[in-house]
Amino acid sequence: MQPYRHKVQYYETDKMQITHHSNYLRFMEEARTDFLEQIGWGYDEMEQAGISSPVIEVGCRYLKSTTYPDVVEIVVTVAEVTAVKLKLAYRMQVGENLVCTAQSSHCFMENGRPINLKKRLPAFYTLLCSLQQEEEKKTAKN
Numbered sequence: 001m002q003p004y005r006h007k008v009q010y011y012e013t014d015k016m017q018i019t020h021h022s023n024y025l026r027f028m029e030e031a032r033t034d035f036l037e038q039i040g041w042g043y044d045e046m047e048q049a050g051i052s053s054p055v056i057e058v059g060c061r062y063l064k065s066t067t068y069p070d071v072v073e074i075v076v077t078v079a080e081v082t083a084v085k086l087k088l089a090y091r092m093q094v095g096e097n098l099v100c101t102a103q104s105s106h107c108f109m110e111n112g113r114p115i116n117l118k119k120r121l122p123a124f125y126t127l128l129c130s131l132q133q134e135e136e137k138k139t140a141k142n
Contacts, residue, residue: 057105075091084114
């Protein structure tokens with residue numbers, strides 16, 4: 001998986017020339033979209049299958065400020081997957097500096113109702129499970 005890179009834009013900063021905290025949620029969405037496209041299940045593919053995946057929870061831990069024109073490198077990993085929910089983890093760095101860690105949780109829906117991803121899209125579910133297992137192995141080695 002290739003990390004996603006976002007160049008901080010001038011308009012994303014506040015009067016103190018620091019990236020406004022709300023922009024990190026947008027960075028996460030950009031990185032999440034890129035991640036899903038890299039694994040072959042972009043939002044357009046899900047929507048064509050009639051599936052939506054709304055955010056149900058999000059959290060960020062801000063560690064260092066970023067400013068214009070920093071390039072934030074964002075690594076997205078599968079933290080947890082169940083038949084009905086996906087939790088992604090985000091690690092944001094500028095160079096060697098860790099600037100933010102975050103997570104987002106998503107459910108899967110069809111026609112406004114929760115679905116069992118394992119039954120509805122088994123290939124996607126299996127792929128997410130394998131990515132979670134890979135991440136767990138990496139974490140165990142460290």
